[in-house]
Amino acid sequence: MKKFxxxxxxxxxxxxxxxxxAAAVHELGFGDNDAKIAAIAALVAEGDxxxxxxxxxxxxxxxxxxxxRVLVVKGDAGFDALSGAKLDVLPEERDDVVVNNRLRRELxxxxxxLRLVSPKLETRLxxxxxxxxxxxxxxxxxxxxxxxKERDAQVRRLLELTAAxxxxxxxxxxxxxxxxxxxxxxxxxxxxxxxxxxxxxxxxGTYAEPDAELRAEAQKSLRAxxxxxxxxxxxxxxxxxxxxxxxxxxxxxxxxxxxxLMGVINMAHGELIMIGAYTTYVVQxxxxxxPYFDWYLAAAVPAAFVASALVGMALERAVIRWxxxxxxxxxxxxxxISLMLIQAVRTLFGAQNVQVExxxxxxxxxxxxxxxxxxxxxxxxxxxxxxxxxxxxxxxxRTRLGLYVRGVTQNRAMASCVGVPTARVDTLAFGLGxxxxxxxxxxxxxxxxxxxxxxxxYIVDSFMVVVLGGVGQLAGTVYAALGLGFANKLLExxxxxxxxxxxxxxxxxxxxxxxxxxxxxxxxxxxxA
Amino acid sequence: xxxxxxxxxxxxxxxAALVLFAVFPLLALAVPETSGLHLSxxxxxxxxxxxxxxxxxxxxxxxxxxxxxxxxxxGLFFALGGYAMGMYLMRQIGRDGQYRADLPDFMVFLDWKxxxxxxxxxxxxxxxxxxxxxxPGLIAYVFGYFAFRSRIKGVYFSIITQAxxxxxxxxxxxNETGFGGNNGFTDFKRILDIPVTTPATxxxxxxATGAALIGxxxxxxxxxxxxxxxxxxxxxxxEQRVMFCGYDxxxxxxxxxxxxxxxxxxxGALYVPQVGIINPSEMSPANSIEIAIWVAVxxxxxxxxxxxxxxxxxxxxxxxxxxxxxxxxxxxxxxxxLVTLFLPRGVMGLLSARNGR
Numbered sequence: 047m048k049k050f051x052x053x054x055x056x057x058x059x060x061x062x063x064x065x066x067x068a069a070a071v072h073e074l075g076f077g078d079n080d081a082k083i084a085a086i087a088a089l090v091a092e093g094d095x096x097x098x099x100x101x102x103x104x105x106x107x108x109x110x111x112x113x114x115r116v117l118v119v120k121g122d123a124g125f126d127a128l129s130g131a132k133l134d135v136l137p138e139e140r141d142d143v144v145v146n147n148r149l150r151r152e153l154x155x156x157x158x159x160l161r162l163v164s165p166k167l168e169t170r171l172x173x174x175x176x177x178x179x180x181x182x183x184x185x186x187x188x189x190x191x192x193x194x195k196e197r198d199a200q201v202r203r204l205l206e207l208t209a210a211x212x213x214x215x216x217x218x219x220x221x222x223x224x225x226x227x228x229x230x231x232x233x234x235x236x237x238x239x240x241x242x243x244x245x246x247x248x249x250x251g252t253y254a255e256p257d258a259e260l261r262a263e264a265q266k267s268l269r270a271x272x273x274x275x276x277x278x279x280x281x282x283x284x285x286x287x288x289x290x291x292x293x294x295x296x297x298x299x300x301x302x303x304x305x306x307l308m309g310v311i312n313m314a315h316g317e318l319i320m321i322g323a324y325t326t327y328v329v330q331x332x333x334x335x336x337p338y339f340d341w342y343l344a345a346a347v348p349a350a351f352v353a354s355a356l357v358g359m360a361l362e363r364a365v366i367r368w369x370x371x372x373x374x375x376x377x378x379x380x381x382x383i384s385l386m387l388i389q390a391v392r393t394l395f396g397a398q399n400v401q402v403e404x405x406x407x408x409x410x411x412x413x414x415x416x417x418x419x420x421x422x423x424x425x426x427x428x429x430x431x432x433x434x435x436x437x438x439x440x441x442x443x444r445t446r447l448g449l450y451v452r453g454v455t456q457n458r459a460m461a462s463c464v465g466v467p468t469a470r471v472d473t474l475a476f477g478l479g480x481x482x483x484x485x486x487x488x489x490x491x492x493x494x495x496x497x498x499x500x501x502x503x504y505i506v507d508s509f510m511v512v513v514l515g516g517v518g519q520l521a522g523t524v525y526a527a528l529g530l531g532f533a534n535k536l537l538e539x540x541x542x543x544x545x546x547x548x549x550x551x552x553x554x555x556x557x558x559x560x561x562x563x564x565x566x567x568x569x570x571x572x573x574x575a
Numbered sequence: 576x577x578x579x580x581x582x583x584x585x586x587x588x589x590x591a592a593l594v595l596f597a598v599f600p601l602l603a604l605a606v607p608e609t610s611g612l613h614l615s616x617x618x619x620x621x622x623x624x625x626x627x628x629x630x631x632x633x634x635x636x637x638x639x640x641x642x643x644x645x646x647x648x649x650g651l652f653f654a655l656g657g658y659a660m661g662m663y664l665m666r667q668i669g670r671d672g673q674y675r676a677d678l679p680d681f682m683v684f685l686d687w688k689x690x691x692x693x694x695x696x697x698x699x700x701x702x703x704x705x706x707x708x709x710x711p712g713l714i715a716y717v718f719g720y721f722a723f724r725s726r727i728k729g730v731y732f733s734i735i736t737q738a739x740x741x742x743x744x745x746x747x748x749x750n751e752t753g754f755g756g757n758n759g760f761t762d763f764k765r766i767l768d769i770p771v772t773t774p775a776t777x778x779x780x781x782x783a784t785g786a787a788l789i790g791x792x793x794x795x796x797x798x799x800x801x802x803x804x805x806x807x808x809x810x811x812x813x814e815q816r817v818m819f820c821g822y823d824x825x826x827x828x829x830x831x832x833x834x835x836x837x838x839x840x841x842x843g844a845l846y847v848p849q850v851g852i853i854n855p856s857e858m859s860p861a862n863s864i865e866i867a868i869w870v871a872v873x874x875x876x877x878x879x880x881x882x883x884x885x886x887x888x889x890x891x892x893x894x895x896x897x898x899x900x901x902x903x904x905x906x907x908x909x910x911x912x913l914v915t916l917f918l919p920r921g922v923m924g925l926l927s928a929r930n931g932r
Contacts, residue, residue, distance in 0.1 A: 368916055559721050
């Protein structure tokens with residue numbers, strides 16, 4: 047249908063006076079292969095955008111001849127190739143015009159070239175992208191012609207690149223130098239081999255490119271290009287670091303409350319993240335066939351928080367409450383809880399991963415530079431993490447509950463004496479920490495697999511964040527998460543993912559030697575508590 | 576030595592030795608397979624495996640029950656011992672592998688031309704035996720030295736040991752490490768040039784494990800009843816006071832920690848030829864934390880409890896994974912919760928309460 051539309055447009059708009067070159071169209075139908083190629087070139091040179099439709103139809107094998115006429119046959123309808131007018135009757139006796147590989151290749155570039163002069167921006171952009179991937183020598187004049195008319199910056203950039211590439215192969219010395227400079231200004235990694243090719247030495251030691259000045263230019267351009275590419279790499283690395291850091295922070299923020307403030311080692315924290323992710327999955331299921339699927343997250347975020355918080359509060363009441371002050375026992379009991387939660391999810395949802403889809407506004411990404419794409423989902427998560435952090439901080443600093451939590455943390459007996467309901471505060475604070483884990487799960491479901499083992503992968507990492515950041519502080523958690531995220535990604539870029547992880551773990555072990563209290567320790571007498 | 580146990584204790588140990596070294600081998604080898612009393616290869620392997628676990632549980636009890644250090648990384652030392660033995664067993668395959676090559680199959684598969692440095696000399700049993708003891712011991716010593724010196728204790732220590740075994744697992748999952756990656760070592764053919772799967776070899780390994788278990792028990796008993804053991808228990812209960820009394824607690828803890836790792840390595844080395852496989856999943860944090868529950872179920876701070884706990888939990892595990900595999904995790908999880916909530920002294924605590932002590 048897409049190919050059909052320009053054809054239709056052509057048919058409607060066609061006026062005999064501005065019709066295509068009749069001789070060329072005739073040759074398309076009746077000439078031998080060489081004549082056909084010449085005719086294609088003639089049509090391209092004419093630059094009439096309507097020729098694109100005709101050549102596309104040819105490439106699709108829709109061209110046939112009947113008597114002396116050349117026809118385009120689309121299903122049951124026939125069109126005159128020259129005028130584009132619809133035929134009243136489709137002649138019974140037709141000969142299909144055969145397209146061989148050579149012709150198809152010619153047609154491909156020809157259509158792309160013609161699309162370059164199309165009035166539609168998207169068509170031009172797509173065509174320019176295609177050409178930048180590899181263009182034929184014969185296209186050079188056409189590209190230049192299109193460049194003369196082009197107004198859009200993005201298309202211009204692509205075309206300039208293509209022109210420079212072509213110029214480099216055949217042009218005069220001056221135009222080649224100009225081309226090299228243009229290449230140096232691009233940020234497209236695909237141009238690197240071109241420049242490197244100029245600097246290559248043959249086996250006998252002579253340069254492939256005899257002109258020394260040209261080589262010097264190429265060297266300069268290459269340096270500029272490398273510099274720009276390195277910036278692109280650094281940018282994507284920095285973003286990957288921020289992204290991982292924000293995820294680690296989401297996962298660890300809940301722990302910072304349950305472990306950092308309350309001193310409860312919750313090995314089931316990872317499973318509460320998993321519950322958040324599965325809640326998102328369930329909510330997504332409710333919205334699946336409705337019109338508001340794009341906004342299911344608005345319901346999933348609070349649902350994930352509530353689900354995980356409820357499970358957490360139930361755990362606190364049933365198990366953890368009885369183990370306060372016995373951290374090793376808490377560790378073992380919560381580990382048992384995590385095993386049961388994993389198995390329960392397996393029983394309910396199956397052992398396979400479940401599919402959580404991004405809403406459409408979260409798919410895709412921003413292309414900051416060529417080859418540097420920042421996915422929307424990760425950008426959203428960075429902001430989400432910041433929002434959760436801000437919310438938690440406000441809750442702890444500005445609300446009565448936060449005041450109680452801090453009071454109970456600092457001096458339980460005293461808080462109890464002045465009438466703080468410590469048991470209820472414990473339950474609520476634990477629920478808050480678990481709810482934040484649920485939020486982390488909701489975020490994770492947008493970028494990774496959701497399966498029963500989801501939480502296991504994060505528990506070691508998030509404990510590392512809390513241990514590194516120091517107990518009892520949110521700020522430590524934030525710095526530690528971002529630092530670990532960056533360190534992980536930085537090391538990953540030159541030693542691979544697994545070795546990076548090992549290196550980071552080793553670093554933490556060494557770090558703890560030096561500062562057992564973490565980066566941000568609470569100063570005071572509670573050290574040996 | 577005779578003061579380690581009272582007369583009843585020695586009788587019990589003697590009876591256990593009789594069963595392990597005489598009754599079971601007879602039932603497995605001399606009794607015909609058709610007889611109801613015959614001990615099949617499955618049972619020999621299973622009991623042998625559980626005895627290996629019992630050694631690990633004893634090692635864990637030494638540091639957790641007596642010194643108050645909860646390690647969540649003992650699976651690492653167990654696996655390291657296993658890998659050291661595994662290297663020797665892989666060398667023993669010789670040219671009988673799938674590719675009929677001098678190198679183990681996985682190396683041929685990776686297109687390696689010679690053994691990497693870790694494999695140096697592993698063709699000799701004495702060297703493998705040395706590695707079994709030295710590698711876990713050395714790693715534990717170095718790690719423990721730094722950890723105890725900077726007074727890392729309690730939950731911090733537990734979490735760091737967990738990170739340690741997690742990092743090691745990631746490392747061993749890689750092919751480049753030279754230990755067979757995901758698949759680890761398997762398809763063993765011989766040990767000490769004797770085929771490894773014959774009933775006689777199995778029974779010999781079984782008896783060796785039994786001897787190691789009894790030896791470990793006596794060693795642990797001797798340690799814990801000695802003056803050293805009392806200092807250890809004092810460290811567990813009030814470390815600062817012990818320090819103020821003039822004891823250098825770092826060395827006390829370091830010794831028992833290293834010893835415990837070595838015992839785990841020996842258990843791993845006995846485990847691998849019986850079970851016939853070792854892979855990095857043995858190092859997973861989940862495996863290590865399970866060791867703690869064996870001890871907790873049996874009763875921390877009692878040596879018999881560690882053995883009983885390892886037997887009970889692993890017996891239940893092999894039963895459940897056969898009959899109701901999907902319920903095992905529920906049972907294990909409940910065990911963790913119930914034992915910590917209601918049975919802080921484990922099964923042995925129950926028994927001694929009934930005896931009115």
